[in-house]
Structures are given as structure tokens and as C-alpha cells.
Amino acid sequence: MSKFHPASAIQEAYEAGQRVFGESKVQELIEKQAQLPADIEWHFIGHLQTNKIKQLLPYVQLIHGVDSAKLLLEINKEAKKKGLLVNCLLQVHIAQEETKFGFSAEELLHFLQSEPFYQLKHVRISGLMGMATNTTNIETIRAEFKSLKSVFDQLKTSVFSSQNTFTELSIGMSSDYQIAIEEGSTMVRIGSAIFGPRLYQI
Numbered sequence: 001m002s003k004f005h006p007a008s009a010i011q012e013a014y015e016a017g018q019r020v021f022g023e024s025k026v027q028e029l030i031e032k033q034a035q036l037p038a039d040i041e042w043h044f045i046g047h048l049q050t051n052k053i054k055q056l057l058p059y060v061q062l063i064h065g066v067d068s069a070k071l072l073l074e075i076n077k078e079a080k081k082k083g084l085l086v087n088c089l090l091q092v093h094i095a096q097e098e099t100k101f102g103f104s105a106e107e108l109l110h111f112l113q114s115e116p117f118y119q120l121k122h123v124r125i126s127g128l129m130g131m132a133t134n135t136t137n138i139e140t141i142r143a144e145f146k147s148l149k150s151v152f153d154q155l156k157t158s159v160f161s162s163q164n165t166f167t168e169l170s171i172g173m174s175s176d177y178q179i180a181i182e183e184g185s186t187m188v189r190i191g192s193a194i195f196g197p198r199l200y201q202i
């Protein structure tokens with residue numbers, strides 16, 4: 001997760017072998033993409049505004065955190081215009097903190113069994129993404145990750161049972177990635193533990 005770090009820091013990680021980087025602002029991702037090696041895989045991680053989808057699509061390999069049905073429908077619409085198939089992770093709200101972003105487990109199941117979902121041909125749901133409560137209580141974090149893993153397993157054997165592309169569980173950041181890996185993470189999103197404190201704010 002290279003957000004708020006300059007292209008030079010990404011270049012350094014690239015030279016050490018890292019090829020996948022995550023950004024949380026569309027403009028920042030596009031600017032960095034233009035300056036850095038072409039074989040970098042860019043992930044968008046964070047809340048995506050619908051009016052930015054069009055700009056983002058040509059540059060992104062995976063959108064973590066598609067947090068509403070409306071957003072997924074809009075991504076599909078723009079992808080269709082461009083003839084693309086866009087990989088997306090659906091964000092599930094697992095933390096105790098109040099947020100307006102993310103599906104609840106019930107909403108997600110309901111949506112994935114609905115007609116509007118079946119009609120989407122230009123997005124591929126590659127898995128789920130979640131963020132645990134920002135707490136030092138390890139048991140709380142573990143329980144939240146476990147609950148998401150169980151939703152993931154349930155979907156893998158039901159809605160997505162005929163597809164082998166529903167494979168990713170994006171959980172774990174600098175403070176909790178070890179717990180996330182123990183609970184089945186396939187993708188950790190590590191920022192500060194690699195790059196240090198974020199250098200600038202937008």
C-alpha cells in the first residue's frame with residue numbers, strides 16, 4: 001500500500017522485487033503509473049467515487065473495496081463501454097466502528113442472489129476485502145477476520161462454486177497482518193510497515 005509515498009519510494013521497493021502496489025486516490029495512482037515501470041500491477045484500495053471510475057479503469061488490475069451494489073453496477077457500465085473485464089473485491093463491513101462503506105454479510109448474500117448481479121458481464125468478483133476494528137484487542141480482530149473468512153467460504157461453495165476465480169481474501173494491514181494470515185488472508189495490504197509513516201497528505 002504505497003499511498004501518500006512518492007514514486008521514488010515505490011521504485012525502491014520495485015528494485016527489491018515488489019510488483020504490486022496499492023493506491024487510494026485515482027489521480028495519485030495515474031500519476032505514479034505514468035512515472036514507474038510498466039510491469040507494475042496497480043490495485044485501487046479505498047472508497048472509489050463513481051465519477052472517477054472511467055479515469056481509473058485503464059490502469060487498474062484489481063479494485064479492492066467495492067463497497068456498494070451501485071458502485072459495482074457503475075464499474076460494470078464503464079467497463080462495458082471500454083470492452084474490459086474488471087477484477088473486483090467486494091468490501092464487507094466487519095468492524096465495530098460505524099462506517100457508511102461496505103456490505104453487511106446479509107446484504108451481500110442478498111445482492112449476489114439478485115437479478116441485477118447476474119446481469120453484470122464486465123466485472124469479475126475475485127473475492128472479498130475487509131478491515132478489522134482499529135483496536136489492540138487481538139481477539140476482537142481475530143473474530144472479525146474469522147467472520148469474514150466464513151462468509152468467503154460460504155460464497156465460494158454457493159454463488160461462486162462454478163467459478164475458479166473467486167480466490168482472494170484481502171485482509172490484514174501493518175498492525176494486524178499476522179492475525180489475518182493465520183485466519184486465511186490471501187492478500188495483505190501493508191503500508192507503513194514497509195514504507196514507514198506516510199510522508200504527505202492530500
Ligand SMILES: *Cc1c(COP(=O)(O)O)cnc(C)c1O
Nearest residue numbers: 001173174175189190191192193
Ligand atoms: C492505508 C490502508 C492500508 C495500509 O495501512 P497500514 O496501516 O499503513 O499498513 C490498508 N488497507 C486500507 C484499506 C488502507 O486504507
